[in-house]
Amino acid sequence: MSATLIPEAAPAASAMRRNFWNGVWRVMKRKPSRMAGVVIIAGFIVMAVIGPILLPEHLPGNASAITQPPSWDHWFGTDPQGRDVTSLVIKGSRYVLLTALVTAIITVVAGTAIGLFSGFKRGRWDTVLMRLTDMKLTIPGLPLLLVLATVWKFGNPLQMGLVLGLLGWGGVARAVRSQTLSLRERGFIEAARGLGLSTTHIIGRELLPSMAPYIAMNMLIAVTGAVYSQVGLFFLGVLPYESDNWGVMLNLAVFQAGAMITPNALGYLLAPLLAILLLTLGIVLVVDAMDEIFNPRLREE
């Protein structure tokens, strides 16, 4: 019986996948703002992947053109070492995006696993895990990161992403757990259990797909959160200045070039700020589509 099922299931699954991507494309096309969000995010990814390859490892400085206001040669001016600010933003994007990606993966995988386990098993483990989650949610994250910065130097974006991810799964775990608790009482889960389907099947095929929009949304929120906290940490100046990160630029612009007082350095301050805002805008615009992509009832016209 199962032998005849398997060859049938494979093409069906791939057709489903194709349908899914078609659906994504249709949902995205419906509003121009969503396409704009996709384009912005794609642009940042291209910038992070290709940009540092095209630029020299150490950007050339120009001692006779330090802290210049924006001009045709340097769209956002130059920094106090005479380097082009636009190139600095492009170089910084790799660290920022790589950290965000690692954080998002860890947050979602750990948060979903813990939330599912907790909500599905319930009982003693649920209580213990949720107490732990509450604790994590109560400890203010940024001060904790600051204190950790004395021991850890976060020279590498993967390390930064790892720490941010390990500190950040609490919110996702809570959301997934409450979703699991309410979904497990619904008819289709009970029916699946009545049919004697395995727990793996129930979780993988029934529960997870219904929670996908929440998880996807939480992942995007985790990405923005990771961008903010890492840039903020570098901005506060407690981490080494050698890293290519927008936060280092913000710190030098404000506390060295005096960008908040002298208009000349304003470009140096505004370029990384605009990059952060643009990336956030792209993510927010795409989040708007998540509900429609995963909710079949909204998808049908």
Next chain:
Amino acid sequence: MALIARRLAGHLARGFVMILVVATISFFIINNIPGDPMAARYEKLVEQGMSPEAAAQAVKVLYGFLPDGTLWQQYTDYMTGLLHLDLGMSVSRPGTPVLDVLTDAAKWTVLPVLVGTLLSFLVGIVLGVYAAIKRTGKLGDALAISGSLLHGIPQYVLAMLLVVIFATLIPILPADGTVDILFEPGFNAGYLGSLAEHAVLPVVTYALSAYGGWILAMKSSVVTVLGDDFILAAELRGMKRSIVFRYIARNAILPLFTMLALSLGLLLGGAVFIEKIFNYPGLGWLLISGVQDRDYGLMGGAFLLITVGTIIANIVADLFYTVIDPRVRSGEEGS
């Protein structure tokens, strides 16, 4: 009342465990700082001619534990010190106990955070009701968008934009420190005016960064309540609009009180950015300067105090919620 007392007891027990956890974290971090600042200080004191015992005691005064004890001994020393509210001495401010530095700084954090929170709460709630009732109109849309935008912008970006606009481009407000040094400290108009003037931008930043959350939450809460049967029933019975409105507001506002705790906690954590940018010497500012000046006692103390503040805010908000919501009050078992 018994329920409130039981909840309070539970909260206090959990809060105590939390503080223990956080204190343990800060102990291990201070104990593992690269370069071993404790050993360096100990050796320097011995070189300066101090006897090893006296030098060890001097280091203990600074860090809360002996440099050469076993880990367990160091840990118990540190914790006993904390129990006696002894956070050690500040290294960057010689001769001042960390606790004094912290209590001095706390007012610069607590007052602006409280004022900013209340301000954003009130404005956000009023506008949130408005955005919900007018949700199909242009104004409702505009309010909701303003909420999402301000909710999405990180605090430090907001703070920097405010400084650039109101202190550099249109220099009408100060953005550096807590008060003009020209004024004689005391109860005179010039000094108090300068204090207030310096507080405007930090408070507005706190308020703006929290406002987005309030307006969005209040809007969705009101929309949910509007669909409830009892509102329809009240309207059908021909009750006055103002009374129906009061029904809506009372029910919609309840879930927001739990958010108040989270928001206070978030703002306390965010104090790090705002105080750094406005050079406002509160707890967040001390935390950063503790990290930068390698004043680890001060760093640990500031971290602990910020966490304790967050925990207390959580407890107060939860109890407050118990008091104002009749359903929780009479319920036999709260969640």
